[in-house]
Amino acid sequence: MxxxxxxxxxxxxxxxxxxxxxxxxxxxxxxxxxxxxxxxxxxxxxxxxxxxxxxxxxxxxxxxxxxxxLGEELATEVARTREVRREADRLRDDAVSRSRQAARRLHDQGLPHRDIGVLLGVSHQAVSKLLAG
The missing domain is CATH 3.30.2390.10 (TTHA1013-like)
Incomplete structure (x- = not known):
């Protein structure tokens, strides 16, 4: 190489x-x-x-x-921004995983999609996607 x-x-x-x-x-x-x-x-x-x-x-x-x-100051800002974006991506992935798990458990308890959505702070359409994923 x-x-x-x-x-x-x-x-x-x-x-x-x-x-x-x-x-x-x-x-x-x-x-x-x-x-x-x-x-x-x-x-x-x-x-x-x-x-x-x-x-x-x-x-x-x-x-x-x-x-x-880019110059030291701007390069530092760009590096920090990329670091924060990676952390945000990690947190988003964690939120989706936890939401999916909670939605499944709530669904297993017999709750309707609209109630699960209210509890998780998402739309009932999002609940359908979480349960399908």
Missing amino acids: SEFRVTAQRSDGWWALEIEGPGLRRPAHTQARRLDQAEETVRDLLAVRFDVGLDDPVAATWQITVVPV
């Missing part, structure tokens, strides 16, 4: 990409309009540089890590 590190920095509405990795004597450069296009753009550049097709087995081993340059 060949690992390539791509430093991405904003420049006049584009992301300027600097690629470093094995087989490159010096960094290669390209650009992408959007950050989500960076990896594909780098793969294209590497395919040309190493004279291989994108479907070549060698290209399949390229691991490309794009590192945006």
Whole structure:
């Protein structure tokens, strides 16, 4: 596996990409309009540089890590935001699991969907989905 590190920095509405990795004597450069296009753009550049097709087995081993340059304060804010979002996803998954379990137990006690919905704070349609899941 060949690992390539791509430093991405904003420049006049584009992301300027600097690629470093094995087989490159010096960094290669390209650009992408959007950050989500960076990896594909780098793969294209590497395919040309190493004279291989994108479907070549060698290209399949390229691991490309794009590192945006944001400045310390903004990078910290972005990292914290991603951390909070991961925690929110975990809590949401836990809430769904607990809701499903409680809905099943309430349903087993013979309660109708509307009553289960009131107890759990969800609609009776959501109760149907919880019981079906």
